[in-house]
Amino acid sequence: MAQTWGNFLFSLLDYKTEKFVIAKNKKVGVLFRLFQLGVIGYLIGWVFLWKKGYQETEEVIQSSVITKLKGVDFTNSSQSGLQLWGAEDYVIPPQGDRVFFIVTNYVVTPNQKLGYCPEVRDRLLFYFVIPNTNYATKNMRHLLERTGRCINDTGTCEIHAWCPVEHGQTPSEPMLAKAENFTIYVKNFIKFPKFAFSKSNVLPTTNSTYLKMCRYDKDHHPYCPIFLVGDVINWTGYSFQDLATKGGSIGVGIEWNCDLDKDESQCNPEYSFTRLDSVKNSQNSAISGYNFRFARYYNDVAGQTYRNLFKVYGIRFDILVNGKAGRFSIIPTVISIGSGLALMGAGVFVCDMILLYMMSKSSFYRETKFETVRVSLQTLIPAAPQTFM
Amino acid sequence: MAQTWGNFLFSLLDYKTEKFVIAKNKKVGVLFRLFQLGVIGYLIGWVFLWKKGYQETEEVIQSSVITKLKGVDFTNSSQSGLQLWGAEDYVIPPQGDRVFFIVTNYVVTPNQKLGYCPEVRDRLLFYFVIPNTNYATKNMRHLLERTGRCINDTGTCEIHAWCPVEHGQTPSEPMLAKAENFTIYVKNFIKFPKFAFSKSNVLPTTNSTYLKMCRYDKDHHPYCPIFLVGDVINWTGYSFQDLATKGGSIGVGIEWNCDLDKDESQCNPEYSFTRLDSVKNSQNSAISGYNFRFARYYNDVAGQTYRNLFKVYGIRFDILVNGKAGRFSIIPTVISIGSGLALMGAGVFVCDMILLYMMSKSSFYRETKFETVRVSLQTLIPAAPQTFM
């Protein structure tokens, strides 16, 4: 018995190979070889060389963005006089976030005090006492009468609000015309957590002299992290004038496409610029433009609060970072090769079908390919134990 | 010799097919066919129809969010008198970010000046001179004595702080009760960089009239991008009253689930609403609520600085965008099919084991399946070159 088991284990080390039938059929043979070539070509050409199917990829990127703007502009309006706008004023918020806004146009309503004043009829009253009155115009008069007085002969009502009321006429030209020349310095630190790889868009080869002089340009300075506002807008296909008057939103894409099998220095950012509140479709004009209001509060000598209300139009920049990194890994390699090989099985199946059922001599092939087990007396004589696979 | 090579290459085009043994065993046969059906059903039903395994997917979404709030409310308190709250006041920050905060309740401590004043005993002193005193209460008196004077009979100490000190009694009712009726307009621009596909949640079919009238509603206006604050809170399962008094944090999810093999118009956002600082677990009450302080600084006539300190409670909205896009690609298709086919090999293995070792006639099957190569004189006669595979 022990010997039988020994024989069995020993026979496990015999190599078993599939028995093949050679069908001297060149048509099917050529077809199958072509199919094999196709699979091999797909695997090597498409999967490995083009799609880098031997790499484990990471598409999640950890990113930290710091921005800094430079440039100054003067505005001169009858209401607020000569004004100097530095980065501390026109960048909102000022601390250099990933998303920031540059004031290019504004309406200021100075010295507003809480009180009663006549409403302005030529614009929606969303700004005043009644919440959402712009959506409830037919009930508006009724609501107003609860808070103010209506002078029936002129049709205007008195409302309780910050007076005087904002007149709402946006200048037709951007007040900060020089905003075009402001510069944006973008620092982006990225990390691919899976590969513990991190890099900055300010490349190690960049020195501070270059950083003071350079301006990003796709062709000549592709790795300069300093952008001219006017250029960025032009690259989106719009003009500064378009965006600056009524405001707009621009996405600055930073794409990191890194092959970590190559040297680190090959992993560099690529910039792209798109307008986000695009108006290509005229029906969508409702979503273009960008403005908001903020107020600066003061107290007068008597301690009463008054404020300057700013309605600012401008360009919102959204630095959008995305990236992909790939590095050789055994599992995707095995999956790519394995599934390609398995696909050859499908080719065998098709070629077999053609050979066995669509050729003139199919019945001969069938007979040779398939062998029926017939239990005869002879085979009942015990044989040496056989193993499989 | 040249002819031999020619023969060899020519024989490469012969089709070679595996030789099969037909075991007339219906049990194993049925088992194998069932297994085959299972694999085919899994491939077609689960992998292809349900999971869309023929698609390359992208789960990384580039997203830019702009928000705009509308609505006004009055507050009337003994301390600060009648106050008008417009979006420029109750939205923090005012510029329309992805994450924003709506003031719904507040405590104002007006006219604070730097000086010495008695501490307030009924609350933690984290606000005053000694950093982290709230975590070091037993050493507090000692530290206070270094900076102020303690009046031993009352037990209060004088501290150097902004005086008068904030009393810290939060109103038990939200001061801005009408915040429920404020509207939030959410503009979301997304892009799937891998597929160069971009879209906005303000659909191309949306016109500006609809945008002025509509309110989001899952059933009737699923693509209206304007939300009523009160509705959003109700959809999270909490009441406005709950959140507005002590503050809270709400996540507004926008999900883009796009099948790019279909038409672009099928790729639409889906909204969901959850409370993030959830208090379902009573032990976790420490993490619910939301408030912070900010100050408005003034100078008096003498040039001395004083400030109004606001402790604001309110609702923080976090617009969370996620998405997935899929498009037909050859590689995942091959991997899905290939791995399914390869799995059939496992079925062959199991069925072979059953046939060869667990059937009554196993030894016959074994003998027919396996053929031993025996080197005989006859086979030493040179044969035509044979190829394999």
Next chain:
Amino acid sequence: MAQTWGNFLFSLLDYKTEKFVIAKNKKVGVLFRLFQLGVIGYLIGWVFLWKKGYQETEEVIQSSVITKLKGVDFTNSSQSGLQLWGAEDYVIPPQGDRVFFIVTNYVVTPNQKLGYCPEVRDRLLFYFVIPNTNYATKNMRHLLERTGRCINDTGTCEIHAWCPVEHGQTPSEPMLAKAENFTIYVKNFIKFPKFAFSKSNVLPTTNSTYLKMCRYDKDHHPYCPIFLVGDVINWTGYSFQDLATKGGSIGVGIEWNCDLDKDESQCNPEYSFTRLDSVKNSQNSAISGYNFRFARYYNDVAGQTYRNLFKVYGIRFDILVNGKAGRFSIIPTVISIGSGLALMGAGVFVCDMILLYMMSKSSFYRETKFETVRVSLQTLIPAAPQTFM
């Protein structure tokens, strides 16, 4: 005819098994068994146990971060006198965002008014009238003469600016030295949308007493969400003094690595700390440091605007959340197993090549493995229909 089809369908249920040739060649046999063991070891050890290849993974995490700082510091400067800094002052923005900035050092230029004043020669004039003068120094004089007067004997020019001009001498010691002891409370809510799994870094087992006392520490309090600023800086490998004087940027990573096949309580955050504006490479010193300017505006009794300009240096914290969740899923399991099995086919191919072409008895093996179909008269006698596969 009906019977023929019946026979055919019936024969479909016959089990067909490949015919194997046993080559009693221990060398190739051992090689093949070793290869099989290798593939099985790879599948079980690497793919399943180590890489959890049976899991569907989600690497996209939805995250919402709320931060809250505590701590107070005094500063005493000749210009602005004694100042008290609370969280409402030193945290910018104050509302508790994912990205926030702590003021640690500052230069204040109080009581600036718009007017004419002499320029400051010892620093770049990027701050004044001419946009981008720092990049156009050779044209500067020319531009200045358009807006001010130049006093030729001293070489200074008069410029139109906020006067007095910022002197630009940063204190060499951080003004807010106690910022080291400020605490940061980080609340992070995450969600894996694919698995509808959500969790907070404030664990359900954390009670509010613990939250008041604990400080994060990798070894003793790994799940305490409260961080000491000084500790965080030390863990990045830099000293508080380094960062606080000229500013810096710190990334606080929160990593969620969740195996959702295990209990929810096993899915916990891991914190990591890195300096983002790293200065390891001396050439890159241009990107280190962090500062920005903001202004507080006042009106004097006459209604004229003046401002206090703050240039603040400090530490920017960026809470970077990433994560990965995995849960058992049938598709990746099938792909992992299937591709591994398919790879065995490659082993068969290699072993066959060795056996058939590199062994001394290769020709015998070839002859037994391959059987040529020869069409003889005998096989023309119609046989029972055969099926395949």
